[in-house]
Amino acid sequence: MMPRLIDYAEAGPEVRAVYDAIKAARGVPDVNNFWKALAVDPPTLRRTWESLSQVMAPGALDARTKEMLYLAVSMAAGCAYCTASHGAAARRAGMDEAMFGELLAVVGMAAETNRLAEALRVPVDPAFET
Amino acid sequence: MMPRLIDYAEAGPEVRAVYDAIKAARGVPDVNNFWKALAVDPPTLRRTWESLSQVMAPGALDARTKEMLYLAVSMAAGCAYCTASHGAAARRAGMDEAMFGELLAVVGMAAETNRLAEALRVPVDPAFET
Amino acid sequence: MMPRLIDYAEAGPEVRAVYDAIKAARGVPDVNNFWKALAVDPPTLRRTWESLSQVMAPGALDARTKEMLYLAVSMAAGCAYCTASHGAAARRAGMDEAMFGELLAVVGMAAETNRLAEALRVPVDPAFET
Amino acid sequence: MMPRLIDYAEAGPEVRAVYDAIKAARGVPDVNNFWKALAVDPPTLRRTWESLSQVMAPGALDARTKEMLYLAVSMAAGCAYCTASHGAAARRAGMDEAMFGELLAVVGMAAETNRLAEALRVPVDPAFET
Amino acid sequence: MMPRLIDYAEAGPEVRAVYDAIKAARGVPDVNNFWKALAVDPPTLRRTWESLSQVMAPGALDARTKEMLYLAVSMAAGCAYCTASHGAAARRAGMDEAMFGELLAVVGMAAETNRLAEALRVPVDPAFET
Amino acid sequence: MMPRLIDYAEAGPEVRAVYDAIKAARGVPDVNNFWKALAVDPPTLRRTWESLSQVMAPGALDARTKEMLYLAVSMAAGCAYCTASHGAAARRAGMDEAMFGELLAVVGMAAETNRLAEALRVPVDPAFET
Numbered sequence: 001m002m003p004r005l006i007d008y009a010e011a012g013p014e015v016r017a018v019y020d021a022i023k024a025a026r027g028v029p030d031v032n033n034f035w036k037a038l039a040v041d042p043p044t045l046r047r048t049w050e051s052l053s054q055v056m057a058p059g060a061l062d063a064r065t066k067e068m069l070y071l072a073v074s075m076a077a078g079c080a081y082c083t084a085s086h087g088a089a090a091r092r093a094g095m096d097e098a099m100f101g102e103l104l105a106v107v108g109m110a111a112e113t114n115r116l117a118e119a120l121r122v123p124v125d126p127a128f129e130t
Numbered sequence: 131m132m133p134r135l136i137d138y139a140e141a142g143p144e145v146r147a148v149y150d151a152i153k154a155a156r157g158v159p160d161v162n163n164f165w166k167a168l169a170v171d172p173p174t175l176r177r178t179w180e181s182l183s184q185v186m187a188p189g190a191l192d193a194r195t196k197e198m199l200y201l202a203v204s205m206a207a208g209c210a211y212c213t214a215s216h217g218a219a220a221r222r223a224g225m226d227e228a229m230f231g232e233l234l235a236v237v238g239m240a241a242e243t244n245r246l247a248e249a250l251r252v253p254v255d256p257a258f259e260t
Numbered sequence: 261m262m263p264r265l266i267d268y269a270e271a272g273p274e275v276r277a278v279y280d281a282i283k284a285a286r287g288v289p290d291v292n293n294f295w296k297a298l299a300v301d302p303p304t305l306r307r308t309w310e311s312l313s314q315v316m317a318p319g320a321l322d323a324r325t326k327e328m329l330y331l332a333v334s335m336a337a338g339c340a341y342c343t344a345s346h347g348a349a350a351r352r353a354g355m356d357e358a359m360f361g362e363l364l365a366v367v368g369m370a371a372e373t374n375r376l377a378e379a380l381r382v383p384v385d386p387a388f389e390t
Numbered sequence: 391m392m393p394r395l396i397d398y399a400e401a402g403p404e405v406r407a408v409y410d411a412i413k414a415a416r417g418v419p420d421v422n423n424f425w426k427a428l429a430v431d432p433p434t435l436r437r438t439w440e441s442l443s444q445v446m447a448p449g450a451l452d453a454r455t456k457e458m459l460y461l462a463v464s465m466a467a468g469c470a471y472c473t474a475s476h477g478a479a480a481r482r483a484g485m486d487e488a489m490f491g492e493l494l495a496v497v498g499m500a501a502e503t504n505r506l507a508e509a510l511r512v513p514v515d516p517a518f519e520t
Numbered sequence: 521m522m523p524r525l526i527d528y529a530e531a532g533p534e535v536r537a538v539y540d541a542i543k544a545a546r547g548v549p550d551v552n553n554f555w556k557a558l559a560v561d562p563p564t565l566r567r568t569w570e571s572l573s574q575v576m577a578p579g580a581l582d583a584r585t586k587e588m589l590y591l592a593v594s595m596a597a598g599c600a601y602c603t604a605s606h607g608a609a610a611r612r613a614g615m616d617e618a619m620f621g622e623l624l625a626v627v628g629m630a631a632e633t634n635r636l637a638e639a640l641r642v643p644v645d646p647a648f649e650t
Numbered sequence: 651m652m653p654r655l656i657d658y659a660e661a662g663p664e665v666r667a668v669y670d671a672i673k674a675a676r677g678v679p680d681v682n683n684f685w686k687a688l689a690v691d692p693p694t695l696r697r698t699w700e701s702l703s704q705v706m707a708p709g710a711l712d713a714r715t716k717e718m719l720y721l722a723v724s725m726a727a728g729c730a731y732c733t734a735s736h737g738a739a740a741r742r743a744g745m746d747e748a749m750f751g752e753l754l755a756v757v758g759m760a761a762e763t764n765r766l767a768e769a770l771r772v773p774v775d776p777a778f779e780t
Contacts, residue, residue, distance in 0.1 A: 003251045032257075034243070037250040041361030044368065047441055048243065054437060055239045060228035065195060066236055069202045073240035075639035076203045078338060078728060081247040082240070083639060084258040098190035101691030106196055107639055108694065109185045110203035110212070112632035113164070113178065117211040119595035119603060119627055120167040121133040127162075128214040171621030174628065177704060181697055205379035208468060208598060213379060231431030237379055238434065242372035249335035249343060249367055263511045292517075294503070297510040301751030304758065307574060308503065311567055315499045320488035325455060326496055329462045333500035336463045338728060341507040342500070344518040358450035366456055369445045370463040370472070373424070373438065377471040380427040381393040387422075388474040465769035468598060473769060491561030497769055498564065502762035509725035509733060509757055523771045552777075554763070557770040568763065575759045580748035585715060586756055592719045593726045593760035601767040602760070604778040618710035626716055629705045630723035630732070633684070633698065637731040640687040641653045647682075648734040 005036035014042040018049050025053065032085060064093040068103055071095075075107045135166035144172040148179050155183065162215060194223040198233055201225075205237045265296035274302040278309050285313065292345060324353040328363055331355075335367045395426035404432040408439050415443065422475060454483040458493055461485075465497045525556035534562040538569050545573065552605060584613040588623055591615075595627045655686035664692040668699050675703065682735060714743040718753055721745075725757045 008019055008030070018039075022031045038045045056066055067090035074082035087100075095103070138149055138160070148169075152161045168175045186196055197220040204212035217230075225233070268279055268290070278299075282291045298305045316326055327350035334342035347360075355363070398409055398420070408429075412421045428435045446456055457480035464472035477490075485493070528539055528550070538559075542551045558565045576586055587610035594602035607620075615623070658669055658680070668689075672681045688695045706716055717740035724732035737750075745753070 003253060005253075033252050033255050034247055037252045038246060040250070040357070041364055043444065044246075044361060044365045047365075047444060048246070048368070051437055051441065052239060052243070054433065055232075055235045059232050060226070061232045065198070066232070068195070069199060069233060069236045070240045072199045072203050073206045073237055074244055076206045076635060077241070077244040078635070078638040079244040079248055080638070080641055081252045081254055082244050083641060084254045086240075088258045096190070097690070101694060102185075102189050102191045102196065103199060104636065104639060104691055105185045105694045105697075106199045107203055108632045108636045108698070109182060110200050110216075111207070111635035112628045113182070114204055114207040114209040114212050115596060115598070115631035116168060116174075116178070116624065116628045117164055118209055118598040118600070119624060120170070121600055121603060122163050122167045122211045123133060123135075124211055124214045125163050128218045170617070171624055173704065174621060174625045177625075177701055178628070181701065184693065184697060206375060208375070208378040210378070210381055213381060227430070231434060234376065234379060234431055235434045235437075238372045238376045238438070241375035242368045245336060245338070245371035246364065246368045248338040248340070249364060251340050251343060263513060265513075293512050293515050294507055297512045298506060300510070300747070301754055303574065304506075304751060304755045307571055307755075308506070308758070311571065312499060312503070314563065314567060315492075315495045319492050320486070321492045325458070326492065328455070329459060329493060329496045330500045332459045333462050333466045333497055334504055336466045337501070337504040339504040339508055341512045341514055342504050344514045346500075348518045356450070362445075362449050362451045362456065363459060365445045366459045367463055369442060370460050370476075371467070373442070374464055374467040374469040374472050376428060376434075376438070377424055378469055380430070382423045382427045382471045383393060383395075384471055384474045385423050388478045466765060468765070468768040470768070470771055473771060487560070491564060494561055494766065494769060495564045495567075498568070498762045498766045501765035502758045505726060505728070505761035506754065506758045508728040508730070509754060511730055511733060523773060525773075553772050553775050554767055557772045558766060560770070564766075568766070572759060572763070575752075575755045579752050580746070581752045585718070586752070588715070589719060589722045589753060589756045590760050592723050593757055594764055596723045596726045597761070597764040599764040599768055601772045601774055602764050604774045606760075608778045616710070622705075622709050622711045622716065623719060625705045626719045627723055629702060630720045630736075631727070633702070634724055634727040634729040634732050636688060636694075636698070637684055638729055640690070642683045642687045642731045643653060643655075644731055644734045645683050648738045 003037060004040060005033055006039040007036065011039060012042070015039045015045060018042075018046050022049060034081065034085065064090065064095060067093045068095055068099070072103055072107050075104075076111060133167055134170060135163055136169040137166065141169060142172070145169045145175060148172075148176050152179060164211065164215065194220065194225060197223045198225055198229070202233055202237050205234075206241060263297060264300060265293055266299040267296065271299060272302070275299045275305060278302075278306050282309060294341065294345065324350065324355060327353045328355055328359070332363055332367050335364075336371065393427060394430060395423055396429040397426065401429060402432070405429045405435060408432075408436050412439060424471065424475065454480065454485060457483045458485055458489070462493055462497050465494075466501060523557055524560060525553055526559040527556065531559060532562070535559045535565060538562075538566050542569060554601065554605065584610065584615060587613045588615055588619070592623055592627050595624075596631060653687060654690060655683055656689040657686065661689060662692070665689045665695060668692075668696050672699060684731065684735065714740065714745060717743045718745055718749070722753055722757050725754075726761060 006015060008016060011019065019031050022035060035045065038048060067086060071086040071090045074086050136145060138146060141149065149161050152165060165175065168178060197216060201216040201220045204216050266275060268276060271279065279291050282295060295305065298308060327346060331346040331350045334346050396405060398406060401409065409421050412425060425435065428438060457476060461476040461480045464476050526535060528536060531539065539551050542555060555565065558568060587606060591606040591610045594606050656665060658666060661669065669681050672685060685695065688698060717736060721736040721740045724736050
């Protein structure tokens with residue numbers, strides 16, 4: 001299967017409604033390729049957009065911290081598209097070069113110690129469980 | 131191989147020196163199981179501690195944000211020990227229940243969209259590359 | 261190392277025998293790149309083809325269900341080549357656009373709840389063990 | 391952090407409403423540990439239940455196929471809790487021992503060829519892209 | 521589903537034949553739990569044993585190197601059972617404590633640089649492709 | 651974010667010092683893209699180079715075995731860049747085609763049995779723990 005991207009012009013009303021909501025919420029003239037690809041299944045498109053809107057709304061954590069967490073998880077998962085898109089989003093939300101460098105260092109260090117802890121099958125300390 | 135934990139009493143001088151450094155830096159009476167397991171290879175123990183100290187020192191990002199990034203990556207990697215230990219560390223650094231709930235939501239949402247983007251082999255938008 | 265693909269013309273007899281078996285079984289004029297790459301190690305080529313033939317033969321599950329399971333696992337593993345090749349195979353075996361959309365939704369949802377269950381270190385319910 | 395499970399008796403009204411919906415939809419007297427763990431963040435609990443209900447409702451694919459896809463992805467992700475819970479759900483939806491054996495074989499085989507395709511960086515065949 | 525282990529006494533003839541082959545090849549009085557679990561699907565049990573025998577036979581690489589590679593991959597995959605069983609096998613094949621320490625260091629370091637290379641989406645150097 | 655590569659000419663003194671150390675240690679006229687990408691965060695660049703030098707120095711294991719372990723882990727992690735770069739390094743350290751074929755077979759087989767062991771949640775044999 002070739003990656004298929006559905007543009008606004010060829011989209012049906014259910015897909016257009018989601019595209020309109022994304023464009024309005026973000027103040028952008030067009031949606032990203034992720035949404036155009038997800039439009040192959042309109043219910044998944046709509047549900048993903050609604051969930052993402054709720055999850056990424058500022059709350060106890062500010063938008064920049066949320067985007068940096070999203071970027072770190074995407075890096076750990078090795079998703080190139082997600083790393084590019086959430087890297088751009090985190091920068092728009094205020095992540096500067098120094099913050100990015102430290103985020104990168106944490107992601108790398110965590111990957112190493114995650115593997116070491118699993119490789120050695122380290123038992124959880126009782127102190128962590130209180 | 132059974133997980134082997136090396137206590138201070140049975141450790142050689144190279145291992146004890148690292149244990150002493152950890153206890154001093156953290157103001158704790160004993161080191162966690164992770165370090166006791168890593169002590170099977172003293173050079174890895176020392177190098178890991180030195181790297182971790184540098185990476186986790188507050189800089190452009192504060193300690194709480196760094197610990198939350200570490201926790202999110204550990205959750206994404208499915209490392210139970212790391213999730214427990216960095217969950218405890220993030221709480222000590224100020225993560226409250228509401229922040230933890232939002233971090234959890236971001237980790238789950240990112241896991242879903244990471245898979246969707248890869249499943250659909252979405253091409254990177256040119257706008258992300260500038 | 262550059263990805264090296266071994267064509268029929270340059271292949272030795274052990275590799276040609278496997279290529280012939282694949283072409284006969286599938287009724288195709290040439291084998292896919294996966295097999296041409298695997299031919300760098302003829303025993304692995306042969307063993308993989310024989311195992312795959314056995315595993316994918318219709319049995320308690322029909323060919324379409326097996327190909328959809330293969331596709332879902334490949335998506336979860338983030339393997340772009342496998343997602344493309346098993347996406348094509350699943351469509352040939354009868355997966356239509358609506359089925360693909362629902363498969364995509366399950367893969368995404370499972371990725372999210374897999375991470376949430378591990379992040380929260382949820383203990384297995386006794387009821388699942390009977 | 392110890393895994394914390396929130397029982398109905400100690401739950402607030404938002405959590406109870408979701409628990410009631412799950413119990414009604416499934417005809418069970420209590421919810422599984424997954425939901426009790428997710429209740430630490432009520433919005434994530436509610437959103438996950440609503441999404442799961444939509445995704446797992448029979449449509450172009452029947453309930454058994456959907457549960458088997460969910461199980462296969464959970465196995466591929468190495469999530470022990472999810473493997474146990476969706477294994478039980480797939481059996482309730484009609485997966486018998488022979489089907490499970492074949493699903494297991496596909497998951498194992500896919501894991502192997504996913505790695506081989508990535509290890510050899512196999513280029514996608516043009517034929518897959520049409 | 522509870523992990524089900526099939527002992528020799530309750531096994532059918534196809535399973536017993538594989539158990540006998542494993543016991544003869546390894547000179548052990550009983551098979552490991554992995555084989556007892558895999559016996560839920562006799563064709564998968566047989567195919568896995570036959571493949572493993574071929575793959576792990578000494579060839580261009582000696583048995584110790586093969587077991588250390590198997591262990592390193594199992595650690596990287598976070599498989600606790602595999603880490604325990606191939607850790608034991610690698611020790612039987614001659615891996616001593618110093619070798620294990622260096623293997624552990626490589627696994628941890630590779631995990632870190634794997635993530636960093638993917639996080640930064642580093643383009644492959646032309647020099648690697650010749 | 652576009653992958654950014656920092657050449658010697660535009661690098662500051664801290665980065666140049668690391669580049670000089672890499673070039674001297676390896677006897678090469680320029681560093682690989684990995685280092686040029688990592689230079690976005692000079693402390694991570696320096697720390698990664700120093701750690702890698704220590705980890706990969708011959709010790710109880712020779713250079714070829716260490717590079718093959720690194721390659722196997724990188725393949726298992728699905729890191730294309732790392733597979734290309736450590737494939738080239740392992741060949742320089744003496745891995746020939748036959749060794750590569752056997753390494754590939756082990757990586758594939760381990761991926762399969764890792765998943766099967768986790769899918770079946772196999773309990774660790776007491777014999778492995780002594």
